[in-house]
Amino acid sequence: MRQYFQKMSPIGRELRENEREQGKANAIEISKVEKDVAEALEKRKMAGLPAEKLHKRGEKTAWERIELLVDPGTFVPLNSLYDPEFNQEGSTGVVTGLGKISGRYGVIIASNNKVLAGAWIPGQREHVFRAQDIAERLNIPLVWVLNCSGVKLTEQEKVYAGRRSGGRTFFRHAELEQEGIQVICGMYGTNPAGGGYHAISPSVIFAHEKANMAVGGGGIVSGMSPKGGFDLEGAETLIEATRKFKQVPPGGTQIHHDVTGFMREVFDTEEGVLEAVRKYMAGMPMYEPSVFRVAEPAEPVYPAEDLNLIVPFEQKRTYSIEQVLARVFDGSEHMEYRPDYAPEVYCGLAKIDGFLVGVIANKQGFLGKGYPHYAENQYLGIGGKLYREGLIKMNELVMFCGRDRIPMIWVQDTSGIDVGDTAEKAELLGLGQSLIYSIESSELPMMCLVLRKGTAAAHYIMGGPQANRNNAFTIGVPTTEIYVMHGETAAAAAFSRRLVKEKDADNSLEPVIDKMNALAQQYYDQSRPTYCAKAGLVDEVVSLTQIRDYFIAFARSCYQNPRSICPQHLMLTPRSIKG
Numbered sequence: 234m235r236q237y238f239q240k241m242s243p244i245g246r247e248l249r250e251n252e253r254e255q256g257k258a259n260a261i262e263i264s265k266v267e268k269d270v271a272e273a274l275e276k277r278k279m280a281g282l283p284a285e286k287l288h289k290r291g292e293k294t295a296w297e298r299i300e301l302l303v304d305p306g307t308f309v310p311l312n313s314l315y316d317p318e319f320n321q322e323g324s325t326g327v328v329t330g331l332g333k334i335s336g337r338y339g340v341i342i343a344s345n346n347k348v349l350a351g352a353w354i355p356g357q358r359e360h361v362f363r364a365q366d367i368a369e370r371l372n373i374p375l376v377w378v379l380n381c382s383g384v385k386l387t388e389q390e391k392v393y394a395g396r397r398s399g400g401r402t403f404f405r406h407a408e409l410e411q412e413g414i415q416v417i418c419g420m421y422g423t424n425p426a427g428g429g430y431h432a433i434s435p436s437v438i439f440a441h442e443k444a445n446m447a448v449g450g451g452g453i454v455s456g457m458s459p460k461g462g463f464d465l466e467g468a469e470t471l472i473e474a475t476r477k478f479k480q481v482p483p484g485g486t487q488i489h490h491d492v493t494g495f496m497r498e499v500f501d502t503e504e505g506v507l508e509a510v511r512k513y514m515a516g517m518p519m520y521e522p523s524v525f526r527v528a529e530p531a532e533p534v535y536p537a538e539d540l541n542l543i544v545p546f547e548q549k550r551t552y553s554i555e556q557v558l559a560r561v562f563d564g565s566e567h568m569e570y571r572p573d574y575a576p577e578v579y580c581g582l583a584k585i586d587g588f589l590v591g592v593i594a595n596k597q598g599f600l601g602k603g604y605p606h607y608a609e610n611q612y613l614g615i616g617g618k619l620y621r622e623g624l625i626k627m628n629e630l631v632m633f634c635g636r637d638r639i640p641m642i643w644v645q646d647t648s649g650i651d652v653g654d655t656a657e658k659a660e661l662l663g664l665g666q667s668l669i670y671s672i673e674s675s676e677l678p679m680m681c682l683v684l685r686k687g688t689a690a691a692h693y694i695m696g697g698p699q700a701n702r703n704n705a706f707t708i709g710v711p712t713t714e715i716y717v718m719h720g721e722t723a724a725a726a727a728f729s730r731r732l733v734k735e736k737d738a739d740n741s742l743e744p745v746i747d748k749m750n751a752l753a754q755q756y757y758d759q760s761r762p763t764y765c766a767k768a769g770l771v772d773e774v775v776s777l778t779q780i781r782d783y784f785i786a787f788a789r790s791c792y793q794n795p796r797s798i799c800p801q802h803l804m805l806t807p808r809s810i811k812g
Contacts, residue, residue, distance in 0.1 A: 237807040238527035238589065241566035241582075245559020248539055256542025263541050263777065266711035266762055270774050273314055273763050280323040281347030292421070293503050295328045295343035295351075298378045302341070302419075302507045307333035309786045311706055311773050312363055314766035318355035324348045325356040329364045331706075331786050334376065335515035338790040339417075340368040343378035346422060350382035353392045353427050358399045363706075363772065365405045368414055370678050370705040371790040374517050375409060376510060377435060380421040381428030392427075399427050406434040417513055419506040420444045420496070423482050433495060439509040440486055440496040447484030518794045525792040526587035527801065533781070534565035540777035544712050548685060551597040551616065554579050554644070557684070558594065561781050563587065568810045570630050575622035576600045577614065580630040582639070582806060585781075585788040591634035591806070593627055593695065594644035594684075605651065607659040617648040619691050624650075624664035627695070628671045633806040635675030638799040640791040641703075642784060643681040643696030649689035649718070668694045672701045676797075680787045681707040682780060683771060687715040705790075708783050709771035713762045720756025724749035 248256075284294050293301070299308060310330040316323065328343045342364045344351030368375040384392050384399070392399045406416050418435035424446040432438060432446035490496040500506045543556050559565040563584035570580040579594040597616035604613070605620040614620055634641050650661055672679070672694075681696040681704055692715065693700035698707050709715075717723070728749045735742055758764065762774045775783060 234527065234801045234804070234807065237568070237811065238584070238801075241564075241568050241584070243534075243565060244562060244567045244569075245535055245553075245556050245565050247535060248542060248556075253542055259544075259546050260541040262546040263544075263711045267776055269761075270314075270711070270763055270766075273766075277314060277316075277323055281345065281349070284347070287346065291503075292346060292380075294347055295345045295378065295380075298419075298421075298503065298507060299328065299330070299332070299341060299343050301504060302376070302378065302510060303332035303334055304336065307338075307786070308341070309773075309783055311367070312360055312766075312769070313773060314763065315360050315363075315769050315772075316356055316767045317359060317769050319767065320354055320356060322348050322354060324354070325360040326351060326354045327357055327360050327364075329360065331367065331790065333789075335511045337374070337514050337517050337519045338371070338786065338793055339374040339376045339514060339517075340364050340371075341376045341378065344380035344422075346380040349385055350422060351380040351428075352382045353384040353399050355385075355388055355392060358392065358397065358402060359769065361399075361402045362397070362405065363769075365402065365409065367705050369409060369412065370703065371787075372412075372414065372678075372794050372796050373790050374415045374417055374514065375406075375435075376514070377416065377418040377431065378421075378507075378510075379418050379424060379428075379431055381424050381431050382422065383424075383426040383428045400430070403430045403434040410436055415517060417510055419510045420446065421503065421506070423447075425482075425484070429484065437513060438496045439506050439513070440490065440499050441503060441506050442486055442499050442501045444486065444496075444499075445482045445484045446489060446495075447482070520792065520794065522587070522789070522792070525589075525795075525798075527589050528563070528584055528587050530587040531564040531584070533560050533562060535560045537561075537778040537781060540780070544684060544710070544777060546712055548712075548714065554594045554596050554646075557644070558583070558592065561585075561784060567592075568807060570633075570806075570810050571626055575620070575626040576604065577616055577618060577620055578623040578626055579644075580626055582810065585642075586785045588788040588792050589639050590784075590788055591630055591639045591641040592644065593630060593641065595646045595695075597646065605659070608655055611655060614651075617646055617686065619647065619650045619661070619665075620656075621659045621661060621664065624661065624668060628664070628668050630806075631668065631671040631675055631677075633809060635671070635677055636799070637804040637806045638677070638795065638797055639804075639806060640788065641675075641677055641679045641696065642787070643679065645681060645683045645687050645692060645695050645697070646685040647688055647691040647695060648686055649691045650694075665690055665694045669700050672696065672703055675703065677703055678705050678787075678791045679703045680705050680783070682783075683707065683709050683713045683715060683765075685712045685714065687713070687770075688719070689717055705787065706772040707770075708780070709762050709765050709774045710777050710780065711762055711774070712777075713765060713771065713774065714760040715765050715770045716756050716760045720753035720760075723756055724752045727752060 416435040418438045420440040424432040429446045486499045490499045568582040600614035679696050698704040765771045766774045
């Protein structure tokens with residue numbers, strides 16, 4: 234298949250000098266958002282105890298442990314700002330990401346021991362679910378760097394009970410193990426109650442000598458026999474018991490290594506625990522990259538820094554998606570699928586780090602006279618919106634990639650799907666759901682980049698995390714906006730009838746206009762990249778120059794240990810493209 238993959242068609246071109254000059258103001262706007270995101274990340278990292286205080290105790294922070302664990306330069310953070318409950322702690326209590334350990338990718342969850350000693354706090358369960366889902370979708374190990382002090386008892390109702398409670402994470406561990414996905418634990422600190430099940434539910438446990446895991450911690454054990462209330466005598470008893478269990482918490486290594494054998498090995502240094510995890514990861518299943526690479530890895534011809542000049546911060550400005558992809562694809566090469574059909578979407582194959590991926594992206598600008606054809610010149614089509622042909626074309630590429638077992642990347646900048654009776658007659662509602670069906674049927678791992686707009690149902694059906702089980706993760710960038718519709722459109726939809734009513738009653742329109750402007754501003758504020766990351770609308774906000782790093786991590790993970798394969802010489806997608 235060398236004739237298909239070794240040398241693909243070129244995509245993109247160098248920027249002209251006037252384009253660079255015009256893009257400088259755009260780059261400044263992007264840098265402002267990058268600064269906001271960086272400040273939010275630093276605030277998150279500084280939450281809780283100072284690192285120096287942990288160091289005096291002989292502990293490292295979650296970030297320091299991750300740095301020691303992963304192969305240098307391979308960690309890509311995910312959900313760094315995720316905080317759906319907007320906790321007073323400014324954290325969910327865990328740090329997650331995708332990284333290579335002993336040459337193999339794994340999904341990493343590290344307890345943030347700076348915040349309540351890594352306790353369960355609101356939002357943590359969903360944060361953990363996300364990491365578990367990534368491991369399942371990519372079929373790679375899940376690695377815990379555990380240091381969990383149990384549940385934040387004053388907010389237990391937001392953590393403990395319910396169908397999607399913290400306890401569901403242990404069930405998910407069992408599910409992963411039944412699918413052959415290892416859950417590996419390097420354990421530190423006291424891990425009582427929920428922390429104890431965090432500790433016992435992985436496939437293998439490596440522990441620090443001061444680590445514990447137990448059904449209940451010292452505080453629970455010492456408070457087991459209240460009189461229905463507390464008095465002075467009870468308080469003194471509690472003090473005595475607490476002192477005892479603080480000295481020797483239940484479930485230490487002398488129990489769970491020496492007696493039960495639950496802990497595989499125990500180490501007297503933090504580094505020893507992490508090195509044991511690294512050694513264990515070296516035994517995890519992995520294909521040699523050469524098995525699936527279709528060509529040697531190659532950097533794009535054009536620099537990634539150009540993206541800050543190309544992708545408009547102003548959402549109404551157009552640009553060339555080919556110019557964006559040229560700065561991400563290996564060698565700035567591609568194979569475009571049906572380029573003369575459905576001008577609103579780009580569909581094609583490309584190489585990322587030498588691995589083959591399918592790519593679908595929105596195109597921008599006017600789409601030409603007479604398009605969409607079903608509109609019969611009632612209106613003109615514009616890029617970013619989806620029409621009948623685009624939905625059919627995307628369905629086709631998904632089906633081809635599913636057949637050939639080619640992972641897919643979605644690049645969104647969409648204002649939605651065409652609406653109105655004309656669009657309904659053209660079956661757009663059914664074709665959108667058909668795309669969801671095709672994605673689900675493909676059983677492919679997918680990732681999504683919301684390059685600018687992720688709007689309405691188009692955001693769902695174009696590989697968004699809401700509408701399928703295939704999405705491993707979604708990333709945003711400084712130009713990302715996600716909303717059901719533009720704020721001004723939402724305000725018009727919400728208040729148009731009220732305007733008519735007030736006008737007919739000869740009342741002032743100003744109060745309604747004020748509410749409309751307030752709603753439009755709310756939509757804007759709640760669609761900013763940092764908000765999207767905190768609310769979990771994206772899994773990470775990265776700079777435009779980091780897009781390729783995440784594409785590479787995704788591609789390498791997909792091809793590390795795929796559940797099913799299609800031999801390269803039996804693939805139909807490249808043959809269909811070439812004809």
